[in-house]
Amino acid sequence: MSAGIALGFFIAVPCALAQRTQLKPGWNMFSPQQDVEVGKRAALDAEKQLPLCNAPKVDAYLTQLGMRLAAKLPTGGVEYPFEFHCVNDKAINAFALPGGYVFVNRGAIEAADDEAQLAGVMAHELSHVALRHGTNQATKAEAAQGVLGIAGGIFGGSTGGALLTQLGSFAAGGVLLRYSRTAESQADTMGTQVLYDTGYDPRALAQFFEKLGAETKGKNPPEFFSDHPNPEHRIERVDEEIDKLGGVPPNAKRDSAEFEAAKREVLALPVVKKAGPGAPGAMAAPAPPSGNFAGYQANLYTLKYPDNWKKYPDSNSGGVSFSPEGGIVDDGSGHSVLAYGFIVSITQASGDPGESNALDNATRQVIQGLQQSNPNMKIARQPERVRLNGKHGLSTYLNNDSPAGGAETDWVITVMRPEGVFAFVCVAPQKVYSNYDKTFSAILDSIRFPK
Ligand SMILES: [Zn+2]
Numbered sequence: 001m002s003a004g005i006a007l008g009f010f011i012a013v014p015c016a017l018a019q020r021t022q023l024k025p026g027w028n029m030f031s032p033q034q035d036v037e038v039g040k041r042a043a044l045d046a047e048k049q050l051p052l053c054n055a056p057k058v059d060a061y062l063t064q065l066g067m068r069l070a071a072k073l074p075t076g077g078v079e080y081p082f083e084f085h086c087v088n089d090k091a092i093n094a095f096a097l098p099g100g101y102v103f104v105n106r107g108a109i110e111a112a113d114d115e116a117q118l119a120g121v122m123a124h125e126l127s128h129v130a131l132r133h134g135t136n137q138a139t140k141a142e143a144a145q146g147v148l149g150i151a152g153g154i155f156g157g158s159t160g161g162a163l164l165t166q167l168g169s170f171a172a173g174g175v176l177l178r179y180s181r182t183a184e185s186q187a188d189t190m191g192t193q194v195l196y197d198t199g200y201d202p203r204a205l206a207q208f209f210e211k212l213g214a215e216t217k218g219k220n221p222p223e224f225f226s227d228h229p230n231p232e233h234r235i236e237r238v239d240e241e242i243d244k245l246g247g248v249p250p251n252a253k254r255d256s257a258e259f260e261a262a263k264r265e266v267l268a269l270p271v272v273k274k275a276g277p278g279a280p281g282a283m284a285a286p287a288p289p290s291g292n293f294a295g296y297q298a299n300l301y302t303l304k305y306p307d308n309w310k311k312y313p314d315s316n317s318g319g320v321s322f323s324p325e326g327g328i329v330d331d332g333s334g335h336s337v338l339a340y341g342f343i344v345s346i347t348q349a350s351g352d353p354g355e356s357n358a359l360d361n362a363t364r365q366v367i368q369g370l371q372q373s374n375p376n377m378k379i380a381r382q383p384e385r386v387r388l389n390g391k392h393g394l395s396t397y398l399n400n401d402s403p404a405g406g407a408e409t410d411w412v413i414t415v416m417r418p419e420g421v422f423a424f425v426c427v428a429p430q431k432v433y434s435n436y437d438k439t440f441s442a443i444l445d446s447i448r449f450p451k
Contacts, residue, residue, distance in 0.1 A: 039099030120205030
């Protein structure tokens with residue numbers, strides 16, 4: 001009989017000592033400090049491009065809640081400069097840029113039943129930061145594609161300061177913020193641990209996502225799921241983790257007066273109308289390009305652009321975008337992308353620039369970089385030889401889905417220079433492209449490289 005007792009005891013021990021799941025960031029070619037650099041630049045752009053709530057009390061509340069969660073976040077000793085912003089957008093969404101820059105839509109605050117659910121969304125986002133999923137995915141994409149675009153793009157190439165913004169057609173924004181299901185599952189697990197360690201009901205995270213899924217069955221899924229795809233067996237996985245943590249604590253926190261006050265305040269904010277396909281009819285076509293041109297002077301080139309277009313320079317890469325008022329729209333999943341305008345991107349060539357086919361190879365890489373974040377982008381006319389300011393170039397036409405609706409025409413001119421590959425990208429919806437053709441040609445004709 002004594003053997004039976006011993007056996008029972010023996011079985012009970014491993015259960016009681018069940019360990020929480022240990023999670024560590026994956027393979028990454030970037031340093032945590034570079035996560036912060038990338039995230040900071042993207043966050044500054046996001047702040048310019050997104051309608052912020054401008055509700056100091058709500059921002060203070062999000063910061064206070066976020067910092068409490070961040071204090072329990074296993075960052076492996078890295079100190080991230082966490083920031084929390086409220087975005088005046090009714091879509092249920094939130095995102096975190098590498099390095100700890102967290103943006104929470106008012107829609108997510110309004111949809112949360114209590115503080116624990118909001119804390120769950122924020123703990124999930126913070127877990128993407130700690131697990132460095134954004135730059136991990138950029139690393140994997142770079143390795144898989146062997147494309148100049150990603151690393152060059154983030155740190156000095158085409159996309160630089162343009163994450164989330166005018167160069168949404170380039171790689172980085174999509175790569176940093178569109179997570180895999182594995183990354184989602186990891187962020188759920190760590191987020192649940194963070195909730196538990198902060199004293200919140202750890203079930204709140206999965207409950208919130210379940211609620212979002214259930215409320216939108218058969219309808220448009222919330223924006224959140226376009227960047228954070230629902231992992232398999234979400235609820236069961238979270239429940240398993242809660243068991244490992246020792247179950248739901250008896251006095252787990254659910255709500256607070258501060259949450260209810262913040263929720264009332266965001267509900268009272270004026271609604272900002274969104275442009276783009278998410279809000280049909282909200283988008284007016286931009287005014288026609290002016291026939292008067294303004295000068296733009298960069299170190300490596302000069303050009304002229306219509307004087308009623310705005311410029312969005314990327315000081316790190318030397319690239320720039322020009323777009324009319326209303327030419328940058330939401331792509332329907334919270335990313336601002338350029339629908340009308342002109343982009344200059346400079347990236348490093350990966351091959352030997354002296355090779356006879358260097359321009360062909362570089363052009364192929366530029367197009368692959370574009371296609372990576374625009375899966376429906378197709379070559380409409382194969383590269384043809386052209387001259388730009390006396391230099392050899394290639395002219396390629398592409399078709400894409402326009403973020404303004406319908407089809408888009410992209411005309412790409414690539415030129416090799418000692419500093420790298422220059423890509424000049426002309427973008428407009430197909431149905432109005434002919435109205436822009438003359439302007440694009442005038443801009444291209446005005447380009448001058450220093451002697
Ligand atoms: Zn996620």
